[in-house]
Amino acid sequence: MEPVARPPLRDEIRDVLVEGMISGRWGPGDRIVERRLAAELKVSQAPVREALRELEALRLVESSPNKGARVRGFTPADLREVYQVRAGLEETATRLGSPSVPALRAHVARMHDAAAAGSLDGQVRHLVGFHREIVAASGNAVLVSVWESLGIEVWTHVSIRLFRMRPHENAADHEPLVEAFDRGDPEVGRLLRDHVLGYAP
Amino acid sequence: MEPVARPPLRDEIRDVLVEGMISGRWGPGDRIVERRLAAELKVSQAPVREALRELEALRLVESSPNKGARVRGFTPADLREVYQVRAGLEETATRLGSPSVPALRAHVARMHDAAAAGSLDGQVRHLVGFHREIVAASGNAVLVSVWESLGIEVWTHVSIRLFRMRPHENAADHEPLVEAFDRGDPEVGRLLRDHVLGYAP
DNA sequence: TCTCATCATATGATCGATCATAGGGTGTTT
DNA sequence: AAACACCCTATGATCGATCATATGATGAGA
Numbered sequence: 068m069e070p071v072a073r074p075p076l077r078d079e080i081r082d083v084l085v086e087g088m089i090s091g092r093w094g095p096g097d098r099i100v101e102r103r104l105a106a107e108l109k110v111s112q113a114p115v116r117e118a119l120r121e122l123e124a125l126r127l128v129e130s131s132p133n134k135g136a137r138v139r140g141f142t143p144a145d146l147r148e149v150y151q152v153r154a155g156l157e158e159t160a161t162r163l164g165s166p167s168v169p170a171l172r173a174h175v176a177r178m179h180d181a182a183a184a185g186s187l188d189g190q191v192r193h194l195v196g197f198h199r200e201i202v203a204a205s206g207n208a209v210l211v212s213v214w215e216s217l218g219i220e221v222w223t224h225v226s227i228r229l230f231r232m233r234p235h236e237n238a239a240d241h242e243p244l245v246e247a248f249d250r251g252d253p254e255v256g257r258l259l260r261d262h263v264l265g266y267a268p
Numbered sequence: 269m270e271p272v273a274r275p276p277l278r279d280e281i282r283d284v285l286v287e288g289m290i291s292g293r294w295g296p297g298d299r300i301v302e303r304r305l306a307a308e309l310k311v312s313q314a315p316v317r318e319a320l321r322e323l324e325a326l327r328l329v330e331s332s333p334n335k336g337a338r339v340r341g342f343t344p345a346d347l348r349e350v351y352q353v354r355a356g357l358e359e360t361a362t363r364l365g366s367p368s369v370p371a372l373r374a375h376v377a378r379m380h381d382a383a384a385a386g387s388l389d390g391q392v393r394h395l396v397g398f399h400r401e402i403v404a405a406s407g408n409a410v411l412v413s414v415w416e417s418l419g420i421e422v423w424t425h426v427s428i429r430l431f432r433m434r435p436h437e438n439a440a441d442h443e444p445l446v447e448a449f450d451r452g453d454p455e456v457g458r459l460l461r462d463h464v465l466g467y468a469p
Numbered sequence: 470t471c472t473c474a475t476c477a478t479a480t481g482a483t484c485g486a487t488c489a490t491a492g493g494g495t496g497t498t499t
Numbered sequence: 500a501a502a503c504a505c506c507c508t509a510t511g512a513t514c515g516a517t518c519a520t521a522t523g524a525t526g527a528g529a
Contacts, residue, residue, distance in 0.1 A: 075333055076483075102510065111484045113314060116511085117321055124325035124417075126410070132276050133490050133511055148410040151364060152357070155411075159356030209327070209349040210356075213414055216325075277513075303480065312514045317481085334481055334520050 076110060080118035083108065088127065088138060089224045095140040099128060125218045143268040146226060149217055154263035156214050157198060161256040163205035168249045170200050175245060179238040187227065195220045197241060201259070230268055240265075277311060281319035284309065289328065289339060290425045296341040300329060326419045344469040347427060350418055355464035357415050358402055362457040367405035369450045372398060376446060380439040388428065396421045398442060402460070431469055441466075 084104075087093045105115045119136045122128045130136035174197040181189025202214045244262060247255040285305075288294045306316045320337045323329045331337035375398040382390025403415045445463060448456040 100510070112511085113483060117318065120318055120321055121325070124322070126413070130511095135511060145410075148408045151408055152360065152411050152414055155356055155360030155363075156353070159353065162356075163352060207349045207352055209346075209418075210353050212327070213353055213417070216414070216417070217410075276511095301480070313481085314513060331481095336481060 076114040077117040077121065080104075080108060080110065080114055081121050084118060084122060085127070085221055089221060091228060093138050095138050095225075095229070098135060098137045100135065125216055127218055127221060143230070146222070147267045149222065150264055150267040153214070153217055153219065154260040156210060156217075157201055157263055158256040158260040160202045160205035160207070160210060160214075161259055163207050163210070165251070166201045166204035166248060168245060171197060171241075171245045171248060174200065175238050175241045178241070182238060191220065191223050191227070195223060198263075226268070277315040278318040278322065281305075281309060281311065281315055282322050285319060285323060286328070286422055290422060292429060294339050296339050296426075296430070299336060299338045301336065326417055328419055328422060344431070347423070347431075348468045350423065351465055351468040354415070354418055354420065355461040357411060357418075358399060358464055359457040359461040361403045361406035361408070361411060361415075362460055364406035364408050364411070366452070367402045367449060369446060371401050372442075372446045372449060375401065376439050376442050379442070383439060392421065392424050392428070396424060399464075427469070 084093070084099070093099065099119065101112050101115045101119065105112045108115070119128060119130065123130055123136070127139060128136045129139045174193045178190055178193040178197070181187075181193060198219070199214075202211055205211070240262065244255070244258060246252075247258050252258070285294070285300070294300065300320065302313050302316045302320065306313045309316070320329060320331065324331055324337070328340060329337045330340045375394045379391055379394040379398070382388075382394060399420070400415075403412055406412070441463065445456070445460060447453075448459050453459070
């Protein structure tokens, strides 16, 4: 049994930061001052530091010794690097396992709904969910964790806001992929790679 | 100018841990007790914790809330997962840039020397150096950092000791790759991928 | 003896305080 | 005014102490 099992404080703090970055409270280049945040959240400096280290590992913030942390600024070129890696990872995933086609269709459908309802959050959630399904289907836990470590969801949100990227006609863009998975097309890996690279600015 | 610029204490502690894992002082499954290590190194608990978090991100240790950290145990299956991801990353690297063939040859030569001199450390260092050269040549910083995050060097050491893996006839195994890079073989990516997968137990 | 509640100990999680550094402001000298 | 040394403040880095949890030891009761 495992009843309450509160998550460590650092995780909650990390989520606050991630949420803040998505909502725009902290934008690229903004400093994140450990003591201020600690005071605001009514916690001590230590867990805040640990949360920041975690975000550093996720490449969401950068910090230099004795200078503190700031939200990572990033250029379209940086984004491109992330997408290149991500494309490679997802292609690798298709070699290791096949996603559930119904699950993919469900994500596409909800992406559609969200778009119709004008919900940007919903679109991003299902866009990411679609790709996460593919990665998870690889059955490779390391692959999943590396993929997650790219911080796809946050970056997608942030880049949409900053670069005014339209989440394309997502639903439509994904149909060919679903079809390829459905018919077991051996080229699906390449298709997926090109699809992901197409997101890059 | 930037004279002394001591690295943060947590980094030194992390290196001590990594070194200890390579040397066998800590083996898979061993607990790492924050306070003991802190006392031994004459530092406080905080930087030790941060070092452990860092190693957690590198997948070298695992920890559960209120239970502490232990060196990650791993089965051949886990290793295989790492190699699959690594193979995909290195293949991606070949699509983005071409390594310096002389640099590759140099690594192979030193691998040879090290093998002749019976230096396991040397072999591993240049084996890893060979692959790192390829990844770095991609010019993609994200790719490099993701690849590094797999902790290749440590795992290679550890798995050689635990699984009594021979570092194959490394030098020989690498010749065909060098040749392929040299003649700009478009199949080099696939070759490299298979080569890396060949390391898997 | 076996079971289970209680408690003791070890240790992770968190805190509040202190130490050390970076940057900026100020006054002095030329 | 310019250059420079000094000091002041904000803040990251580290520490020592306290709080909270998990795990094993102890012993009463059946």
